Amino acid sequence: MNSGDSEPPAEVYRRYLESGGLGYQRCAGCGAGCGAAVFYPRVLCPVCGESGLTWEISSGLGVVYATTAVYRREGDPYNVVLVDLEEGFRMMSRVEGVSAERVEVGASVMLRVDREDDDPSPLFVLRGEGP
Amino acid sequence: MSLRGKVAVVGVAEADLGEVGPGFTPLDLIGQATLRALEDSGLDKSDVDGLFSASAYYHMPTLSVGEYLGIRPR
Numbered sequence: 539m540n541s542g543d544s545e546p547p548a549e550v551y552r553r554y555l556e557s558g559g560l561g562y563q564r565c566a567g568c569g570a571g572c573g574a575a576v577f578y579p580r581v582l583c584p585v586c587g588e589s590g591l592t593w594e595i596s597s598g599l600g601v602v603y604a605t606t607a608v609y610r611r612e613g614d615p616y617n618v619v620l621v622d623l624e625e626g627f628r629m630m631s632r633v634e635g636v637s638a639e640r641v642e643v644g645a646s647v648m649l650r651v652d653r654e655d656d657d658p659s660p661l662f663v664l665r666g667e668g669p
Numbered sequence: 670m671s672l673r674g675k676v677a678v679v680g681v682a683e684a685d686l687g688e689v690g691p692g693f694t695p696l697d698l699i700g701q702a703t704l705r706a707l708e709d710s711g712l713d714k715s716d717v718d719g720l721f722s723a724s725a726y727y728h729m730p731t732l733s734v735g736e737y738l739g740i741r742p743r
Contacts, residue, residue: 581700584739587714589704617685 547579550593555658558651560598562627563591577627598649599624600662614634617641621662623641635663680710695726696737703738718743 547563554561565571565583572586580590588604600621607615617638633641634650649661682705684698692737699722707714724730735741 546690547697548694549692552692580737581697582704582714582738584737587704587707587739646704 544581547581548590551579553596554593555651555660556651560596560623560651560660561593562623562647564594566590566592572609575623575626577623578627582646594625596623596625596627596649600647600649600663601647601648602633602643603628604643605633605641605643612636619647621647629660630664631660632662633662635649654658672719680706680708680712682706682709695724696733697717699724714740717724 551561561579563576563579563583563588565574565576565588567605571588571590572583573587574583576583576585576591580591582594583591599604600623603620603622605617605619608618609615615638617636619631619633619641620628633645633647634652641664646665648665650661650663652659684702684705685693689698689722698737703714707717717740720731720735720738720740722731722734724734
């Protein structure tokens with residue numbers, strides 16, 4: 539049985555990213571949804587279980603919830619963060635443009651979609667500083 | 670101690686099978702099956718207090734499935 543009535547969430551997410559936007563889902567469920575912001579993309583709401591998730595585009599503005607610097611055997615360490623987006627969801631990413639140790643909890647960040655690879659990646663830069 | 674009369678299968682479902690379309694992750698299919706099994710049983714997700722999972726794709730799949738579905742077993 540193939541329902542075919544919904545697109546793969548990861549595909550929709552990727553399409554938004556390719557056009558420069560960070561897509562996330564909102565639980566709407568025919569008006570009965572709980573309103574939760576849902577990320578990463580999925581087929582049902584992890585809060586209330588409704589399947590009626592609608593897509594929205596994030597402003598890309600957020601605040602660092604947690605940060606760490608990962609040291610490689612060679613080269614500079616890279617940063618890994620959890621970012622709280624202003625729409626109410628949290629995601630893992632990297633803050634680029636500054637050294638990994640300079641990123642602090644509570645720092646204001648904004649989205650920058652990285653297109654160096656075939657798959658676009660949602661990264662962040664510190665707000666108020668150039669990319 | 671016997672489980673007779675204390676345990677029942679109350680909902681059964683399958684995810685899409687065969688060509689499910691590119692881009693559906695194994696977790697998406699688990700989510701599909703969960704939605705349908707809950708509908709089959711007449712229960713809500715909030716009624717679920719236990720979770721068992723097996724997967725050839727994920728390492729320790731119950732953790733990933735618990736996060737995806739938003740189920741925190743007792």
